Structures are given as C-alpha cells and as structure tokens.
Amino acid sequence: MKKIKPILLKVMTFLKSLLIKLAIPLLSIFFGFFAGAIIMLVSGNNPITGYAALFDGVFGDIYYFGETLRMMTPLIFSGIAVAFAFRTGLLNIGVEGQLIVGWLASVAVGVMFDLPFVIHLPLALLAGAVAGGLWGFIPGILKARLHVHEVIVTIMMNYVALHVSNHFIRNYMLASGQRTEFIPATASLSSDFLRGLTDFSRLHWGFLLAIFACVVMWFLLWKTRKGYELRAVGYNPNASSYAGMNVKTNIVLSMVVSGGFAGLGGAMEGLGTYGYAQILSSFTNLGFDGIAVALLGASTSIGIFLSAFLFGGLKIGAANMQASANVAPELVEIVIALIIFFVASSYLIRWVLNRLQSNREGK
Amino acid sequence: MDYVIEMINIRKEFPGIVANDEVTLQVKKGEIHALLGENGAGKSTLMNVLFGLYQPEKGEIKVRGKTVQITDPNVANDLGIGMVHQHFMLIDKFTVTENIILGNEPKTKYGNIDIRKAEKEVARISELYGLRVDPKAKVEDISVGMQQRVEILKTLYRGAEILIFDEPTAVLTPQEIKELMEIMKKLLQEGKSIILITHKLKEILSVCDRCTVIRRGRGIGTVNVSETNQNELASMMVGREISFVVEKEDAKPEDVVLKIEDLVVNDLRNVRAIDGLNLEVKAGEVLGIAGVDGNGQTELVEAIVGLQKASSGTITISGNETTNLSPRKVTESGIGHIPQDRHKHGLVLDFSVGENILLQTYYQHPYTKNGVLYYPKMYEKAKRLIEEYDVRTPNERTLARALSGGNQQKAIIAREVDRSPNLLIAAQPTRGLDVGAIEFIHRKIIEERDKGRAILLISFELDEVRNLSDRIAVIYEGKIVAVVDPKTTTEQELGILMAGGKLEKEGEPI
Ligand SMILES: Nc1ncnc2c1ncn2[C@@H]1O[C@H](COP(=O)(O)OP(=O)(O)OP(=O)(O)O)[C@@H](O)[C@H]1O
Ligand SMILES: [Mg+2]
Numbered sequence: 001m002k003k004i005k006p007i008l009l010k011v012m013t014f015l016k017s018l019l020i021k022l023a024i025p026l027l028s029i030f031f032g033f034f035a036g037a038i039i040m041l042v043s044g045n046n047p048i049t050g051y052a053a054l055f056d057g058v059f060g061d062i063y064y065f066g067e068t069l070r071m072m073t074p075l076i077f078s079g080i081a082v083a084f085a086f087r088t089g090l091l092n093i094g095v096e097g098q099l100i101v102g103w104l105a106s107v108a109v110g111v112m113f114d115l116p117f118v119i120h121l122p123l124a125l126l127a128g129a130v131a132g133g134l135w136g137f138i139p140g141i142l143k144a145r146l147h148v149h150e151v152i153v154t155i156m157m158n159y160v161a162l163h164v165s166n167h168f169i170r171n172y173m174l175a176s177g178q179r180t181e182f183i184p185a186t187a188s189l190s191s192d193f194l195r196g197l198t199d200f201s202r203l204h205w206g207f208l209l210a211i212f213a214c215v216v217m218w219f220l221l222w223k224t225r226k227g228y229e230l231r232a233v234g235y236n237p238n239a240s241s242y243a244g245m246n247v248k249t250n251i252v253l254s255m256v257v258s259g260g261f262a263g264l265g266g267a268m269e270g271l272g273t274y275g276y277a278q279i280l281s282s283f284t285n286l287g288f289d290g291i292a293v294a295l296l297g298a299s300t301s302i303g304i305f306l307s308a309f310l311f312g313g314l315k316i317g318a319a320n321m322q323a324s325a326n327v328a329p330e331l332v333e334i335v336i337a338l339i340i341f342f343v344a345s346s347y348l349i350r351w352v353l354n355r356l357q358s359n360r361e362g363k
Numbered sequence: 364m365d366y367v368i369e370m371i372n373i374r375k376e377f378p379g380i381v382a383n384d385e386v387t388l389q390v391k392k393g394e395i396h397a398l399l400g401e402n403g404a405g406k407s408t409l410m411n412v413l414f415g416l417y418q419p420e421k422g423e424i425k426v427r428g429k430t431v432q433i434t435d436p437n438v439a440n441d442l443g444i445g446m447v448h449q450h451f452m453l454i455d456k457f458t459v460t461e462n463i464i465l466g467n468e469p470k471t472k473y474g475n476i477d478i479r480k481a482e483k484e485v486a487r488i489s490e491l492y493g494l495r496v497d498p499k500a501k502v503e504d505i506s507v508g509m510q511q512r513v514e515i516l517k518t519l520y521r522g523a524e525i526l527i528f529d530e531p532t533a534v535l536t537p538q539e540i541k542e543l544m545e546i547m548k549k550l551l552q553e554g555k556s557i558i559l560i561t562h563k564l565k566e567i568l569s570v571c572d573r574c575t576v577i578r579r580g581r582g583i584g585t586v587n588v589s590e591t592n593q594n595e596l597a598s599m600m601v602g603r604e605i606s607f608v609v610e611k612e613d614a615k616p617e618d619v620v621l622k623i624e625d626l627v628v629n630d631l632r633n634v635r636a637i638d639g640l641n642l643e644v645k646a647g648e649v650l651g652i653a654g655v656d657g658n659g660q661t662e663l664v665e666a667i668v669g670l671q672k673a674s675s676g677t678i679t680i681s682g683n684e685t686t687n688l689s690p691r692k693v694t695e696s697g698i699g700h701i702p703q704d705r706h707k708h709g710l711v712l713d714f715s716v717g718e719n720i721l722l723q724t725y726y727q728h729p730y731t732k733n734g735v736l737y738y739p740k741m742y743e744k745a746k747r748l749i750e751e752y753d754v755r756t757p758n759e760r761t762l763a764r765a766l767s768g769g770n771q772q773k774a775i776i777a778r779e780v781d782r783s784p785n786l787l788i789a790a791q792p793t794r795g796l797d798v799g800a801i802e803f804i805h806r807k808i809i810e811e812r813d814k815g816r817a818i819l820l821i822s823f824e825l826d827e828v829r830n831l832s833d834r835i836a837v838i839y840e841g842k843i844v845a846v847v848d849p850k851t852t853t854e855q856e857l858g859i860l861m862a863g864g865k866l867e868k869e870g871e872p873i
Contacts, residue, residue, distance in 0.1 A: 013378055223738075225731045228718070234711045241670065242700070242708045243722045244691030 132263015402769020445518025
C-alpha cells in the first residue's frame with residue numbers, strides 16, 4: 001500500500017506536465033478554428049454547416065480518409081526534416097528544395113533502370129534520400145566552414161532546386177505535356193491492397209514508411225550516441241566542443257539527415273502518389289508546410305504525426321467544404337495560417353495562462 | 364519597527380521540491396541585509412518571488428508596511444525594487460546606455476529615442492554613486508565588473524530604492540569586489556536598502572548589518588552581524604562545524620605529468636596571449652596559478668585542453684605530446700577539466716543532470732553499445748555520483764537548468780573528478796559554492812592529489828590558491844614570472860609579483 005502513493009503522485013505529475021505541454025497546440029487549434037468560424041460568419045456562411053462539411057470531407061467517406069492519409073505522407077517527412085534540424089539547433093527552410101530534388105532523383109532512377117522490384121524500389125527511394133541529403137549538405141558545409149547562416153542558403157537552394165529540376169525534366173526526361181514517363185511497377189509504391197481498402201484512393205505504401213520514419217527520427221535523436229551529440233551541439237555548441245564533440249561535422253551531418261528525410265518526402269510523391277515528376281510552375285509547398293507541421297507538433301515524432309494528420313485532413317476536407325457548404329477552400333489555408341500564428345505566439349498564450357493562474361491564487 | 368520589506372511565511376514549490384518553506388525575511392530601511400544559505404537553499408527563489416518572477420504558493424509580502432501582490436517584475440519596479448541577477452541579463456550588441464534605458468526610453472518631441480538625454484542621465488547617476496561606466500561602449504567590449512555596474516545602473520535608472528544583489532561577487536576579481544563594496548556603502552548613504560546574497564562570510568562580516576539564514580528552504584533565523592562571527596554563521600547555515608583551513612600533509616611530488624615548453628598562443632583577436640610560457644606540474648602536487656584576470660589564464664587552459672591552437676611550443680601530458688590535438692584526444696590522454704564558465708562550457712543546460720554527468724564518457728562502454736545509448740546504465744552512474752557529491756536535485760532526470768548555481772557546479776566536479784584523470788585542471792572550481800561545499804571540494808582535490816594525480820588550479824581568490832597549492836606559479840602577461848612556496852610567501856609579496864614587480868628576496872626556484 002505504501003508504495004502506491006508515490007507512484008500515483010508520479011502519474012499525476014506526469015499527466016499534469018503532459019497537459020501543460022498539450023495546452024498550447026490544442027488551444028492554438030481551437031483558436032484557429034474559432035477565428036475561421038468568425039470569418040465564415042462575416043462572409044455569410046454558416047460555420048456549423050461549413051465545419052460539418054469539412055469533417056464529412058475527411059471521415060464521411062473512406063475514399064477521402066484514404067486521400068487524407070496519402071496527403072499526410074509527404075507532410076510527415078517534411079515535418080521530420082524540419083524538426084530534426086531544429087532539434088540540433090538549425091533552421092532548415094530548404095525542405096521544399098530538398099523535397100523537389102528528391103522527387104526528381106527517385107523518378108529518374110525509376111524510369112531509367114530496369115530492375116527487379118526488391119532492388120528497384122529501394123534504389124529509387126535511396127536516390128531520393130541521397131539527392132535531398134546532398135541538397136542539405138551544401139548549406140551544412142557552408143555553415144560549418146564559413147559560418148554562412150543556413151537560413152539564407154537553404155532559401156536560395158529552394159530556387160536552385162526548382163529550376164534545376166525543371167531544366168532536367170524539360171531537356172532530358174519529358175514524355176508528354178509537362179511530365180516525365182510513368183515509373184514502372186517495379187519502382188512504384190502504389191498498393192492495390194491499400195487502394196482497395198480505401199475505395200480506390202491514391203493511398204500507397206509510403207504511408208507505412210512515414211510511420212516508420214517517425215520511429216526512426218525518435219530513435220536516432222534519443223537513443224543513439226550520434227543523436228545525443230547532435231542534440232548537445234544544438235543546445236550548446238561551446239560545451240559540446242569542450243566535451244570533445246566535433247561541432248562542425250555534427251552540423252553537416254544534421255543537415256544531411258534532415259535533407260535526406262525531405263528527399264524521401266519527395267520520393268513519396270514521385271513513386272507513390274503520382275508515379276512521375278513534372279515541370280513545376282511554382283513550389284509544391286509540401287516542404288514549407290513541413291515547418292508548420294513541425295512547429296505544431298513541437299518537433300516530436302508523435303506530434304508530427306498528429307499535426308500532419310490535421311493539416312492533411314484540412315487540405316482534403318476543403319474540397320467537400322466547397323462542394324456541399326459552398327465555403328471557399330482558401331478558408332482552410334487561413335485556418336492553417338492562424339493555427340501556426342497562435343503556436344508561434346505561444347508566449348502570448350502562456351502569459352494568459354499564467355495570468356489566469358495567479359489571479360486564481362491571488363484570491 | 365520600520366521595515367521596508369517584509370516577506371512573511373513564504374512558500375514556493377517546484378515539481379518535486381519545496382524551494383521555500385515558510386521563510387520570513389524582514390529588511391530595515393537603510394541596511395544591508397545578507398541572505399545566507401547553502402547551495403540550493405532557496406535564496407535566489409525567494410528573491411525571484413520578491414521581484415515578481417515567481418508567484419508564491421503561500422505567504423504575504425509587505426513593502427513599506429503595505430501588503431502587495433507582486434505579479435510581475437514591472438510591479439516590482441513600480442514598488443522601487445530592483446534586482447541584479449546571478450547571471451547578467453544584458454544585450455551584448457547594445458551600448459551601455461541602450462541597455463540601461465531599455466523599456467524606459469526617454470523620447471524627443473518627435474517620438475524617437477533621445478539618446479543624448481539618456482546618456483546625460485546615465486552619466487549623472489553614475490557620478491552620483493561612483494559607478495564608473497562608459498555610456499557609449501558596447502556591452503560585449505566591457506569587463507565583467509563594468510557589466511555588473513551597468514546592471515546596477517539599470518535598477519537605479521528605474522528609481523529602485525531597494526536593491527537585490529544575487530551573488531554579485533562570485534564573478535568579480537578581488538579588486539572589483541572592493542569597488543563594489545564601496546558602491547554599496549554609497550548607495551546606503553543615499554538612503555537605499557540592500558539585500559545581498561553571498562557565500563563569502565568575510566563580505567557579510569565586513570559590510571552587512573543583519574543576516575538571515577536559510578537551510579534547505581526553511582528560515583533558520585536572523586542575526587545581527589556585529590554580534591556574530593564566521594564560525595557561528597557557517598554552522599547556522601550548514602548545521603555543523605566547518606573548517607576553513609584545508610587539512611593536508613606535505614606533498615610528495617613524483618614524475619612530471621604536465622610539461623609545457625615555450626608555449627605561444629594567440630587569442631581570438633590575434634594578440635599574443637601566452638608568450639613563451641614554461642610550466643611543470645608533477646604527480647602528487649597541487650600547482651596553483653595566481654594572477655590578475657586577463658594575463659593569459661583562459662588561453663593557457665584552452666591550449667592545454669585542445670580548444671585553442673598553439674602557434675609554437677609543446678605541451679606534454681604523461682610523456683605524450685598533445686600539442687594541438689583535438690579536445691577528445693587530449694581528454695582521453697588523461698585530463699579532467701572544470702571550466703571557468705559553467706553555463707557556457709560546463710553544461711548543456713537543457714540536458715538532464717544525468718546526461719550532463721555523462722557528457723565526457725557517454726560514448727564509452729557500457730553507456731554506448733554499437734552506437735546505441737544505454738540510458739539505464741547512464742542514469743545508474745549519474746545517480747551514484749549525485750549521491751557521492753551531494754548534488755541537490757529532485758532526481759537525475761531533472762534538467763540541469765533547474766538546479767541552483769552551486770549544484771550545477773557540483774555536477775561538473777563530480778563528472779570531471781570521478782574519471783580520476785592523471786591531470787585535473789580546476790579553473791575557479793569553487794566559484795559560487797557555499798562554505799560547506801567548498802570544504803568538500805577542497806578535500807576532494809587534496810584526496811586526488813594524495814592518490815598521485817597532478818592538479819593545476821587556477822583561481823582569482825588568493826586565499827584559495829594559498830590554501831590549496833603546494834607551489835604557486837605567478838602568471839603575468841602570458842608568462843610564468845615566478846614560482847614560489849605558499850608557506851614562505853605573503854599575500855603582499857604575491858600581489859607584487861602579480862602586478863609584474865620583483866621581490867627583494869630572490870625567491871629561490873622550487
Ligand atoms: N525553475 C525551477 N524549476 C525547478 N526547480 C527549481 C527551479 N529553480 C530552482 N529550483 C530548485 O529550487 C531549489 C532552490 O534553488 P535556488 O536557485 O533558490 O537556490 P540558491 O539558494 O539560490 O542556491 P545557489 O547558492 O546555489 O545559487 C533548488 O533545489 C533548485 O533545484
Ligand atoms: Mg542562487
């Protein structure tokens with residue numbers, strides 16, 4: 001009996017700290033939807049029907065649910081890419097570009113080779129990761145060697161990626177219209193099984209890879225020696241070099257791994273959703289959305305999974321919102337932006353919470 | 364009774380720990396009131412409550428007789444309470460004046476900042492209290508002592524009547540401490556009241572009027588300083604007798620462990636910081652380096668541990684040359700190192716205490732196997748050291764950030780000493796520690812010496828150097844200018860050597 005009390009106490013404090021951690025994302029989501037409701041009201045729509053249609057557009061039909069999971073897949077990868085770099089003290093704004101080159105490289109390996117499935121698919125995935133990793137390596141090495149800030153370089157690398165990829169497709173790989181040939185089945189992630197389950201959505205095996213990637217990120221950062229070093233360098237490079245860690249190689253490594261995850265995100269689109277690469281007139285935004293996913297998910301594996309689901313759902317549900325409630329799909333973009341705004345200004349929310357608490361105690 | 368501040372039965376809890384348990388503190392107008400207590404006793408916490416950074420769970424605060432709710436630092440400012448924190452809160456890239464007026468800027472009639480007026484005002488206040496600062500200098504370019512004066516000016520500029528100093532002397536050189544004491548006396552003359560946190564009992568005895576002691580979060584009592592002495596204060600604080608002299612036998616020095624020959628090191632600005640330095644430290648002895656801050660102590664240490672490149676000269680540890688090897692290689696050749704700046708170099712504050720304790724050994728067996736960390740073993744080890752070195756923390760998974768300053772230091776010392784290195788470099792090892800902990804650390808260092816380790820001690824506190832060392836090397840402008848015997852050399856003589864002077868009696872080299 002005596003032993004139970006301390007355990008209970010521990011569980012209580014754990015739950016309390018969990019609640020505090022969840023408070024900010026949950027409140028931000030609430031505020032985001034709330035503000036969205038006000039906008040709908042002002043623009044002459046009924047927010048209840050609007051949100052009901054949105055919800056219906058995700059859960060009402062197994063097809064849309066499958067599409068939501070499909071949409072989540074690259075978002076998980078780009079969220080992980082941002083979070084991994086962030087955990088090690090780096091701001092990778094270049095996930096978009098890393099994703100684009102990953103997409104192109106995986107499709108290129110897909111269409112150029114004729115190999116059995118067990119080699120072809122892994123090789124194509126690897127190509128995506130390597131290309132993304134290379135795109136991360138450049139800002140990493142510039143930061144480590146010449147102290148060039150990674151934000152600047154990664155932003156510029158996005159444009160380089162976009163135009164380089166378009167150039168390659170246009171000049172070497174164009175098949176019909178604006179896109180490359182389809183990849184053969186031996187390099188494809190698409191799954192008749194998953195499609196069958198979800199009423200022929202475009203859900204593919206990549207979704208399972210994304211879940212696996214969440215586990216990998218958690219394991220790498222918190223269970224391995226390298227992860228310990230990467231986190232230490234991110235928190236305090238001075239103390240890390242005192243402790244004998246090589247700060248420079250760790251910076252480069254972190255950018256490479258982050259870029260690798262982003263590249264895989266691109267491969268999900270190339271080998272899974274579409275089966276080809278195309279000339280892009282503008283950014284895919286999948287990489288930029290990764291920043292939002294990581295931010296709302298507090299750079300944790302579970303958080304990234306959940307927030308990718310939220311954002312994926314919002315994007316898919318938006319179609320139904322327009323079809324059955326006549327709400328412009330842009331509303332969803334506004335809600336997403338507001339959620340991020342509230343998370344980013346979490347300081348404000350925390351301040352309000354503290355105020356409320358101390359008022360209560362003051363009485 | 365005329366109290367400016369009364370904190371009555373304050374209770375403040377943190378997850379897993381009661382930092383203040385019914386503590387009462389009453390400060391009279393126009394006095395310097397000392398707050399004394401072991402590391403982690405809850406002094407900073409109590410002051411943060413007074414300054415509005417934490418909300419107490421229980422208790423009452425009265426300022427000038429009126430009950431108040433100090434919900435945030437702005438309220439404290441309005442009540443005339445100012446605080447100089449244990450770790451400074453200045454913006455490096457801003458000038459002294461910009462830092463002082465931040466948040467309280469005087470405006471011209473066009474609405475932009477009237478920097479002229481601000482500079483004049485800063486100059487006026489600094490004149491009034493004898494706080495020498497250069498209003499136009501950037502904070503990153505000025506000394507620690509001046510940074511502290513900027514912090515003081517910041518509070519005065521906001522009209523503080525009651526000033527809280529949280530361990531102001533821990534980061535200062537002896538000379539700067541003297542100046543600070545003078546400044547405090549000036550502040551009193553101008554009608555201010557002061558609360559002073561310090562671990563140095565001598566300071567309390569020399570400037571304070573009364574002293575409140577807390578132990579493990581509980582108030583023990585308040586005494587008049589004129590009616591007490593060092594030993595009484597110490598035993599009130601730790602609950603047992605403390606010995607202030609280090610008991611040790613004569614050293615039995617053996618082989619040379621650290622040998623430095625003609626070392627030259629240029630600092631970050633490419634100025635010659637170490638200029639042809641020669642030094643030997645033998646197994647079984649403590650060699651203390653005495654010197655005024657800025658004569659190459661930092662560069663010497665960093666060159667030995669591999670963080671700064673030597674331009675010429677050699678460093679040999681236990682017979683192996685380690686000049687310009689990587690820090691990891693140097694560490695593995697058998698040195699332990701307690702860095703001078705624990706927040707910058709000693710700890711990863713956002714890691715747990717346990718992770719910090721393994722910061723030098725995490726990659727070794729049995730903590731890492733095939734690249735995978737084995738946390739149970741890490742925490743097992745951390746737990747043992749936390750117990751052995753009396754690091755006061757709720758448990759080994761608590762973030763290092765949440766520990767009191769002194770307990771952070773103990774965690775570092777545990778990590779470095781436990782590896783039983785051949786050479787232990789201790790830079791300001793007892794900075795910010797309470798007398799009980801200092802006694803403990805000093806005993807540990809002597810114990811290591813007696814086990815046959817070589818100890819290189821760098822400290823700005825002459826008492827510490829004289830107490831612990833078997834030989835004292837005086838560093839001046841990047842060279843060792845004399846090596847003397849602490850038993851036959853007086854403090855005055857050391858002072859002369861440290862200032863670059865020569866002694867009459869030619870100290871025979873030992
Ligand atoms: N923010 C915090 N979160 C959790 N625990 C804390 C926090 N701040 C302080 N503590 C704990 O409260 C206790 C009192 O800490 P405090 O910093 O007040 O000590 P102190 O008397 O100032 O010690 P020192 O002389 O070492 O600075 C310590 O055990 C510390 O670990
Ligand atoms: Mg303190």
